[in-house]
Amino acid sequence: MPKGDGGSWNATRPGPVLGGHVSFMLARPHMPPPLGLLPDISAGKEREAIVGADVLTDWTTPFVAQFAVPTAQHLKLRQGQQDEDILVDVETGSWALLQQEDSRWVVWQGGPEPLWDAVEEHLGRWHAAGTPAVEEATVRVTTQAQTLHW
Structure with missing residues (x-):
């Protein structure tokens, strides 16, 4: 790791995001952790979603959303006749479980972190910045987290 100011090792590194649909060859299998049982939605808090799960269909929006909930699986x-999007x-x-009901989306959330609240907040900041292209973003990596900035 490069040295920062004063000769100490710097554990923070900003850098640009590569454009396009970039992926890397895996050096070894990277499997997500086993899910176990799916959540009991009757134990969650229900509200109308500001942003529906339909935004997760392109490439850029899920890329941006993953920075809000980096360890969640979609x-x-x-x-039956109902599609469900679940973040665990x-x-x-x-x-978080999302279902479309007519023209609106409903989210149920449970656990210590309201996952869909975090996604909506992060996507809201991205939209407030004008939905800049991925190439306009910078990723900052620290020992605690990875954050996306415009």
């Missing part, structure tokens, strides 16, 4: 399930973070035990 699942798409079909229950097995590290924290947090979860």
